[in-house]
Amino acid sequence: MKERMSEELVAMRAAKELKDGDYCNLGIGIPQLCASFVPETVKVQTENGALGYGPLLSFADMEKLAQQPELIDELMETRDPDLSDAGARAFSPAPGMSFFDLLTSFAMIRSHRLTSILGGLQVSEKGDLAIHSTSDRDPYPQIGGSMDLAWGAKRVIVAMTHTAKDDTPKIVKRLSMPLSASQCVDLIITDLAVIEVTPEGLLLKEVAPDWTAEEVQSLTEATLILADDLKEVEL
Amino acid sequence: MKERMSEELVAMRAAKELKDGDYCNLGIGIPQLCASFVPETVKVQTENGALGYGPLLSFADMEKLAQQPELIDELMETRDPDLSDAGARAFSPAPGMSFFDLLTSFAMIRSHRLTSILGGLQVSEKGDLAIHSTSDRDPYPQIGGSMDLAWGAKRVIVAMTHTAKDDTPKIVKRLSMPLSASQCVDLIITDLAVIEVTPEGLLLKEVAPDWTAEEVQSLTEATLILADDLKEVEL
Amino acid sequence: MKDKTCTAEEAISEVRDGYSIAINSWGLTGTPAYLLRALRACGAKDLTLYCNNFIPGISALEEIGLANLTGLLPQLKKVVSPFIGGRAFRNVLAEEEDIFEGRVQKGELEIETSSHGIYIERFLAGAMGSGGIYSPIGVDTVIEEGKEKRTIDGIEYVFQKPIRPDIGLVKAHRADRMGNLVYRGTSRASNPVVAMASKITIVEVFDIVETGELDPEMVVTPGIYVDRIVRIPEDDISSESKTNEVLKMIIKRRIEAEAAMSANPPQS
């Protein structure tokens, strides 16, 4: 079996979509990992009410802390429980950050001023997104902010694995899982490919190293249109 | 012609309705004059976004300033253009005041937590209020915050002259002027009387010094019910 | 980091004929007088103006650095405002008022009225992407004319549509380079809500500080809502020091007049 890109690499590729002056919100899952790769000129928003805050811990930090656990005590000096993101992870302060209530936060999320990087359970060929639940009879609906983010962003990027754990395709003709928001996805970044949602259909723009377009198509239910300049994933 | 109560006395009587711990908003006209009589334990709100601020200038201040105009320069040291009420009158700061945007201000006005003292063009026997316009073809609609205040207050007190300048009654069976808010008025305080709006009708509770209930009724279109303990206006 | 600062002319060049423009206009301060001068100068026409209070007249105020809405009249096709002044100024400003009233009568200027509360909740609805709200205000009044009414749980409401202006002109006290804004006292008013509801938000400030100088707990408008930051030049008539002088003079004159009135009350 060929190797797919790691979650870190997918996150790195997704973060590359963020440009100087952009604002972004990073969802649960692979999108959270983007935080390590977001340039300083991009400001991160969190649903529970902060914008432009400092970094969470990166992979590099984590590896260092695993090797030198005594550094954790030192690190704790800078952690403040009142500065934490939507996933309750403590962030560090940064110049220019601001705090606000949830009304302001969700007006912001719906303002079409943020780029939203979301995870995904399924994406359809029209850009419909399923993210909050695998079935209609879910005893634990976890919609959270996902529907607001998918509807209200300037641009929606889904960063996810290309297939489910049982290898069934997650990029499908029509959603079989409950819809979260219709025709909202602009770009899909997976461990196998970068795919743009266009009015003509799904445009395969980049494939993972060592993978061919045919192999990616075989793991994709929806039909992929090959880009003229189809290339290997650029990191 | 018997003397009616002065605007200042009407304002003084209206302010007497405000109790320790109350919050209030004072409308244009006679209500503005209440500011001079509001006890310190009552906090005043202004539509443009402040609560619990310090005094505007009182009558006593004004008379003093008229006699000693050189005091105005001294007074100006404490005036700050960024601290002004809905009528653009500069107020002084006070401990415990707060500033907020208009969304918060009008949520507050509609929260049923403020006592609203409003002027009035007409009040009907059901407590309907006309305040924003004298005719349907007004080229200058000046609704302002009056409809929000009339709808959203804990208690609505109308402080006004008992009759129009041409002596026609302002307390009427049915409004002839455009409605601002229906069945909203709780108490009417005029230069002739204090009248409560009850489910049974208008209850005359106090009359101005030297005036009789019959004389007040003759200047009132709606029928007044005489209170058992009808008395002279208490200041 | 993208630089959001520019001149008033550059910022106002975003305005196109037919655009809707929202401003705060309440009280002595918090009105974007400097940007309004640039808006006049740019000559864009057929504009819709959203403002809390439209006080026609007072064009003389522009010369002393304050906002002049009458001066904008030739560029406006519609005014949406809960409070149309004029009546109170009829005696002192007869001529300028005629411009206003004349245009209304000739059908050149449409007036849409509102209440302050409805006005601001419509902006919030715009900021939230809402399709509309059922407001409790104005049932059986002029407010409900031409609008849907609906009874919900036994109470009547009037349907109000969101406001989402093409351009919001905002006045804040101070910005940092990221566009985070702080206000001062009652000059806050509708400015933060206008910033949230507008498609493009342009702000004028007395002062721009370096990023990190504003207390993050005190920021009222986060920088994401601010597209352009215009600093009022220190030698301009709308600068902080010059405006303050003028406003202090206005407050003083008013106190003098009220004191004189209090010494010689008019006979009623």
Add this chain to the structure above:
Amino acid sequence: MKDKTCTAEEAISEVRDGYSIAINSWGLTGTPAYLLRALRACGAKDLTLYCNNFIPGISALEEIGLANLTGLLPQLKKVVSPFIGGRAFRNVLAEEEDIFEGRVQKGELEIETSSHGIYIERFLAGAMGSGGIYSPIGVDTVIEEGKEKRTIDGIEYVFQKPIRPDIGLVKAHRADRMGNLVYRGTSRASNPVVAMASKITIVEVFDIVETGELDPEMVVTPGIYVDRIVRIPEDDISSESKTNEVLKMIIKRRIEAEAAMSANPPQS
């Protein structure tokens, strides 16, 4: 001036069977854990709980001063929340989760879901006295079930009703004696909006300062919205110093676990 300060027991005595209660619950801080303990102790039942995130389980947290929503379950007939945890905690908290799931299956506990944005705009609608709003979120999804849909200017919306809780339990960092509130960092969250929407607002704070000590520009919730102020006693497990200790420990454990994971990533 009326004294709004009282004990948690006195404040919670306002709660009656069948009441709706709103709290903020998001992240490590900003949840009124001290008042929630008093709510459990008072035994009021058939309550409806509005909370941003309902995380069943974690009853052990109560013993270290944090909020425990599972403990409240026997008193609840309905939970309205955009995020029902549990799935994420299934392995560690199987037993407590069963209480939650079991009650839902037996029909003893009704769950009403939402999105965070809809949830908070419904509170604002409550605060403004609105009859409802047309929200753009959730069209063609589970959100629209049983609700009116409407197309306005070519866009579809779902009708959402206002939330106006009987009681709001609010956590702020500090209050003055008038009830003016300041928050700290992301513990602000939905607290200010809960305070505005609730018929009765009870706040718990680490600290009460004298009136005049708070900067008027920094007050987020004006005192008019606060009916009762409860100061968490300094020796209580939910006090500022003790909570901070616990939270720092939680953050530290989490970092240790993530660091260990990063050194030994699970095979995928």
